Each structure stands twice: as structure tokens, then as C-alpha cells.
Amino acid sequence: xxxxxxxxxxxxxxxxxxxxxxxxxxxxxxxxxxxxxxxxxxxxxxxxxxxxxxxxxxxxxxxxxxxxxxxxxxxxxxxxxxxxxxxxxxxxxxxxxxxxxxxxxxxxxxxxxxxxxxxxxxxxxxxxxxxxxxxxxxxxxxxxxxxxxxxxxxxxxxxxxxxxxxxxxxxxxxxxxxxxxxxxxxxxxxxxxxxxxxxxxxxxxxxxxxxxxxxxxxxxxxxxxxxxxxxxxxxxxxxxxxxxxxxxxxxxxxxxxxxxxxxxxxxxxxxxxxxxxxxxxxxxxxxxxxxxxxxxxxxxxxxxxxxxxxxxxxxxxxxxxxxxxxxxxxxxxxxxxxxxxxxxxxxxxxxxxxxxxxxxxxxxxxxxxxxxxxxxxxxxxxxxxxxxxxxxxxxxxxxxxxxxxxxxxxxxxxxxxxxxxxxxxxxxxxxxxxxxxxxxxxxxxxxxxxxxxxxxxxxxxxxxxxxxxxxxxxxxxxxxxxxxxxxxxxxxxxxxxxxxxxxxx
Numbered sequence: 001x002x003x004x005x006x007x008x009x010x011x012x013x014x015x016x017x018x019x020x021x022x023x024x025x026x027x028x029x030x031x032x033x034x035x036x037x038x039x040x041x042x043x044x045x046x047x048x049x050x051x052x053x054x055x056x057x058x059x060x061x062x063x064x065x066x067x068x069x070x071x072x073x074x075x076x077x078x079x080x081x082x083x084x085x086x087x088x089x090x091x092x093x094x095x096x097x098x099x100x101x102x103x104x105x106x107x108x109x110x111x112x113x114x115x116x117x118x119x120x121x122x123x124x125x126x127x128x129x130x131x132x133x134x135x136x137x138x139x140x141x142x143x144x145x146x147x148x149x150x151x152x153x154x155x156x157x158x159x160x161x162x163x164x165x166x167x168x169x170x171x172x173x174x175x176x177x178x179x180x181x182x183x184x185x186x187x188x189x190x191x192x193x194x195x196x197x198x199x200x201x202x203x204x205x206x207x208x209x210x211x212x213x214x215x216x217x218x219x220x221x222x223x224x225x226x227x228x229x230x231x232x233x234x235x236x237x238x239x240x241x242x243x244x245x246x247x248x249x250x251x252x253x254x255x256x257x258x259x260x261x262x263x264x265x266x267x268x269x270x271x272x273x274x275x276x277x278x279x280x281x282x283x284x285x286x287x288x289x290x291x292x293x294x295x296x297x298x299x300x301x302x303x304x305x306x307x308x309x310x311x312x313x314x315x316x317x318x319x320x321x322x323x324x325x326x327x328x329x330x331x332x333x334x335x336x337x338x339x340x341x342x343x344x345x346x347x348x349x350x351x352x353x354x355x356x357x358x359x360x361x362x363x364x365x366x367x368x369x370x371x372x373x374x375x376x377x378x379x380x381x382x383x384x385x386x387x388x389x390x391x392x393x394x395x396x397x398x399x400x401x402x403x404x405x406x407x408x409x410x411x412x413x414x415x416x417x418x419x420x421x422x423x424x425x426x427x428x429x430x431x432x433x434x435x436x437x438x439x440x441x442x443x444x445x446x447x448x449x450x451x452x453x454x455x456x457x458x459x460x461x462x463x464x465x466x467x468x469x470x471x472x473x474x475x476x477x478x479x480x481x482x483x484x485x486x487x488x489x490x491x492x493x494x495x496x497x498x499x500x501x502x503x504x505x
Contacts, residue, residue, distance in 0.1 A: 024050075025134065026403035027077030027356055032065025032084075034366050034397040044399075045392050049356045050077045058393040062089035065399040068146075070130035075139050080173055081180055085130055085146060086112035088171065090179045098182035102169060103148040107161075126163070127351060128197040128251060128402050136208045137230040144169040145189070145212055147199055166190040166199075166214065166224075168233060190224055190236055193217035195245060198252035198263055200404060201228075205278040207410030213281075215252070215263065218245050225281045242286030245269050251300040251351050255307040256405045256417035260323060264301040264312055266291070271301065271312055273328065278411060289329045291319070298365060300351035304376040305358045305418050306465045309383070311335075311376065313349035313362050318373075320383060335373070336385040347371070347388060351400050358418040361390070363400040368392045377465045416459065419492060419499070434493060440503040443482045447471055449493070458502065459490045 029047035044061040047054060068085030079091045081099075086108065088099035101108065126149070135141040145168050149161045169185040195215035202211050209229040216222030221244045227234040250265030254276065261274045261283060271289040276282070291299075291314050299314040303323075310321040310328075318336035325331035338348050347367040355361055360373035372389035375382060409415040434456075435448040447456055449471045456477075458467040466484070469477055484504045492499035 023075055023406045024077035024356065025073050025075070025132075025406045026401075028071065028073045028079040029353075029401045030061070030065065030069070030071040030079065030082045031392075031396045031401070032061065032063075032069070032399040034395040043394060045394070045396065046079070047390075048077075054355070054357065054390065056390065056392060060093060062093040062095060063087060065396075067127050067398045068129045069399045069401060070132050070144065070146075071401060072132040072134075072142055074173075080142075081171060083130055083132075083144060083146070088144070088169070088182060092179065094179075096171065096180050096182060097176055098185065099171075102144075102185065103146060103167065104186060105148060106151045107149045126197040126249075127398055127400075128199050129163075131199050131201055131212070131402065131404070133201055133210055133212070133228060133404070134406075135230060136210065136228065140172065140174045142171045142173065143228065143233075144171065145199060145201075147194060147197075147214070163194045163196050163217070164191060166194065189226065189233060190214075192224070194224065196249055198250065200252050200254060200402070202254040202258045202261075202276065202278065202404060203408040204229075204281075205411045207408065207413070210404075211278070211281045213252075213261070215245055220244055223283060227281065237281065239283060241274065241283040242272060243288060245272070249298075251302075251402075253302050253352075254404065255303040255310075255323075256305055256354070256408065257307040257414050258405070258408055259307065260303070260310075262301045262303070262310055264291075264299055266299050266314060273310070273323075287328065289321070289332075298348070298350050300349070300362070302352035302354055302360055304360070304383075305354065305416065306377045306459070308465075309376060309379070311352060311360060311373065313352055315348050315350075318349055318362065318385065320380065322379065333380045335381055335383050336371075336387070339387060341388070350398075351402075353401060353403065354418065356418045361400075363396070366395055366397045368395040416490070434498050434500065436491065436500060436502060440505045441481050442505055443480070445479050445481055445502065447477045447479060448475075455493070457492050459492075460487075 027049045031045045033043040042061045042064055044059055046057040046059045063084040065084050071082035072080050074080050081088055081090050081096055085103055088096045090096040129147040131145045133143050147163055147166050150164050151161055154160050166189045167186045168189055170183050171180050172183045173180040175181040195218055199214045212226040212228055214224050221242050222238055222240050225237050246268045252263035254261050258278045259276055261276045263272045270291045273287045274283040275285040301312050303310055308324050310323050312319045316338045317334055320333045320335045321328050322331035347364045347369055350363050350365050352360055352362050360376040362371040369388035370390040372386050374384040405417045407417055436445055456469045456471055457465060460466055469479055471477055486504050489502045491502055
């Protein structure tokens with residue numbers, strides 16, 4: 001066996017987050033169709049990342065999907081189940097056993113049962129109000145965390161909606177021949193008022209457990225968090241940090257490496273940015289960054305794969321911030337401006353989600369396209385934004401997915417959150433055609449790719465992109481690595497899917 005093949009053997013055994021095709025819980029995205037009262041079939045769009053390129057698949061769904069959505073795949077990227085906040089459907093687009101009456105109460109009766117409602121049974125509890133996490137240590141039991149809305153009568157304001165309570169529901173996929181069953185549902189985690197949406201999660205420092213985080217109600221600077229381990233969910237922990245949030249809505253995301261937390265609510269709160277301690281779950285070092293834009297009323301927030309760049313989509317504009325800069329607010333660059341193309345419904349920028357292919361997907365409020373940032377790890381306009389890059393079979397309405405970084409490892413071995421997608425049906429890594437020598441390296445390395453032209457990327461153990469080079473077939477390329485500290489680094493080919501390690505002496 002060659003040294004290069006030994007490198008791949010080492011990667012298979014030790015470097016799971018970088019090369020293995022496991023933990024592909026986010027490789028199938030389920031999205032609904034904007035409502036059509038004349039259509040008796042519930043239609044949707046499936047986005048699959050299981051092959052070498054994104055595939056958009058029209059499909060008939062069991063559930064209407066609007067606003068409140070969540071889905072999960074098995075470790076090979078095959079869809080297992082999804083929810084709209086009313087019910088849970090399995091991979092066959094049927095009601096999963098015991099999967100009805102999620103989020104019980106007046107809103108359920110009004111928006112899930114009442115078929116006269118325009119969206120015909122879709123729980124519009126809000127974006128980022130549902131999240132699915134595997135029970136740590138296994139791949140068969142899943143917890144659905146979901147926030148509800150309760151209607152109360154206020155003596156001064158009349159009927160108002162409050163975001164409460166938060167529940168969890170447990171799905172066991174070992175039952176019903178792999179189609180799953182809800183074995184426990186609507187277990188109350190938190191009864192206090194919460195901020196609308198912005199429910200998200202990040203791996204604990206041990207790389208196994210999870211922190212589940214949601215802001216407290218508007219008008220406070222509080223945050224609720226739970227530690228989720230193989231023993232279940234811990235008691236709630238409350239922290240006050242930063243300034244008060246005064247407007248419900250918007251999006252929240254952790255950086256892929258778990259060291260930062262960002263939330264964006266247009267017009268009033270703008271961008272809130274924190275440091276995050278994966279060991280304790282504590283937020284710190286609060287910054288508010290004001291987004292001054294006349295049409296700022298919807299938008300999203302997401303990080304680049306290497307966690308350096310923070311993107312804010314603010315209706316007509318997309319901004320990039322460099323979180324490594326001394327002055328993050330001053331680092332802002334406008335990387336995209338919406339160009340109206342004469343559509344009946346405009347395709348402005350809304351929420352964002354990092355794909356498992358390392359591209360950043362930007363959604364609309366209601367339209368039939370998805371915008372894409374192809375190279376989000378690159379500064380400024382080099383991030384390569386493309387408006388309306390993905391065509392959908394029909395418009396969606398606020399049914400974009402939200403996924404945490406399922407592939408985040410323990411502190412010190414975080415791994416990469418994404419990679420160029422290769423077929424999950426392969427069980428053996430392909431024979432390597434890439435040569436990197438000398439390895440270990442001192443001052444320089446030589447790269448040779450005899451198969452085709454490609455882009456070579458080098459990352460540190462934190463998943464940060466350090467170097468890149470464009471390779472031509474059968475043409476050696478010398479790379480200076482004298483500026484790198486001694487240690488272990490990881491490389492990959494952007495198009496070919498090969499990856500390996502480099503030791504710097």
C-alpha cells in the first residue's frame with residue numbers, strides 16, 4: 001500500500017468529520033409550495049445533496065409546509081421524517097404513527113384542523129420554531145424541539161399571541177420497519193414567554209452533546225438554553241447578556257465552529273453578535289451592528305464554512321462582515337444587490353442556510369428561485385453571488401429549512417462543516433490521483449493532479465481556509481508553506497472530492 005493510501009486509511013479511522021460520508025442529517029431538504037386553493041394535491045420541492053450536484057425534485061407531500069418546518073435524514077442522507085408544526089410525516093409522505101396534534105391548543109385548532117384557513121392545515125408558528133436533533137450517542141432516536149404560540153386576551157391590547165411553551169417530541173426510527181413512531185410528544189420544556197422563532201442549536205465542546213438556545217421574550221436581553229445529552233434534556237439555564245431585543249422575528253445562527261452566535265431582526269434590533277463558550281453554553285462579548293437600509297424589513301444571517309465571514313441578507317442587499325477584523329462593523333462589504341427582473345412576485349433576499357456542499361443558499365419570502373453564494377469563504381465580491389441560481393418547480397412560502405452543524409467535532413478537532421458532495425452510495429474512497437509532497441513538509445510542497453484541472457484547498461484543524469491553488473492537469477504546482485506553524489493540516493480538491501492530510505515540520 002502506498003503512503004498516499006495509508007493517508008486515506010488514517011483519514012477513515014481518525015478524521016471522520018472531513019472525509020467520511022456519515023452524519024448527513026441535512027442532505028435532503030423538504031420545502032412546500034405556496035398555497036393554491038384550486039390544487040387538491042399537496043406539492044413540494046425536495047432538494048437533494050446526495051449526488052455530485054444539487055438535484056431539485058418535485059414531489060407530492062403529506063403536509064403543507066409554510067413557515068414552521070423541520071426535516072431530518074439518516075446518516076446516509078435519506079429523508080426520514082419532516083414536520084410543519086401540526087403533524088409529522090415519514091419518508092413515504094404518510095402520517096408517522098402517533099404523529100398528529102403537535103403543538104396542541106387554539107392555534108392548532110385554527111391553523112391545523114380548520115381546512116377553510118387559506119393554508120389548509122399548515123402551522124404558521126414562525127420560522128426557526130422547530131429543530132430536530134439526534135439523541136447523542138445514537139442514530140435512531142430523534143428529538144423534535146418545537147415552540148408554540150398561545151393566544152391570550154390582554155385587557156389593553158385585546159387578543160395577542162405569545163410564543164410559549166417550548167416542547168420536545170421523541171421519534172424512534174427503529175419502529176415500524178424503519179418508518180418510525182412518535183413515542184413521546186408535547187413534553188413541556190419551557191413555559192415562559194420566548195422570542196418568536198430563532199430556535200437553534202450547537203454541539204457541546206465534547207462533540208457529542210448539544211446546546212439548545214432560544215432568546216427570551218422581546219423587551220429583554222435574556223436567553224434560555226438546555227444541555228441535551230444521551231440522558232435527555234437538562235433543566236433550563238437562563239442568562240442575560242447584551243441589549244434588549246425589541247422586535248420579534250428574524251433569524252439566528254451559530255458559526256460552524258461554534259464560537260459565535262448571531263441573530264438578526266431588521267429595523268430595530270439589527271445584528272446582534274456574541275462569542276459562545278461551547279463548554280459552558282455562555283454568551284459573551286456582545287456587539288450590536290446597525291444595518292441602515294430603507295427597505296430593511298426581512299432578512300437572514302449565516303456564517304461562511306470557515307466561520308470567518310458573517311453574511312446578512314437584508315431584503316435588497318447582502319452584506320459580508322469579517323469577524324477576524326479588529327472592527328467587525330467597519331469591515332462590511334455589500335456583496336449583492338437585488339436586481340428586479342420584472343417578476344410578478346419579487347425575489348428579494350430572506351433567510352439563509354449553509355449547504356453541505358459549502359455553498360450558501362438565500363431564500364425569498366415567496367418565489368420559485370433560490371439565490372446562491374458559491375464561495376462564501378472568499379472575501380468581498382470573490383464570494384461569487386448568483387441571483388436566482390436554482391430554479392424551483394413552483395414558488396415556496398417561507399418553508400426554507402434550518403439545520404445546525406451536525407458534523408461539528410470536539411474542541412480542538414472541529415473538522416469541516418461541509419465538503420463538495422460525492423455520492424453517498426460509495427462505500428470505498430476512490431483511488432487518489434492527487435500527489436502532495438514532501439509530506440511532512442518544511443518550506444514548500446509540490447502539488448500534482450494528473451486527472452483534471454481543479455482547485456486545491458488547505459485548512460487548519462479549526463476548519464479555516466489558509467491556502468488555495470488552481471491546478472492544471474499533469475502540471476506540478478509549488479506552494480510555499482514556510483509561513484505555517486508546525487502541526488497537522490487538511491487538504492481537499494474542490495471538484496474531485498479527494499481529501500488528505502499534510503504534516504508541517
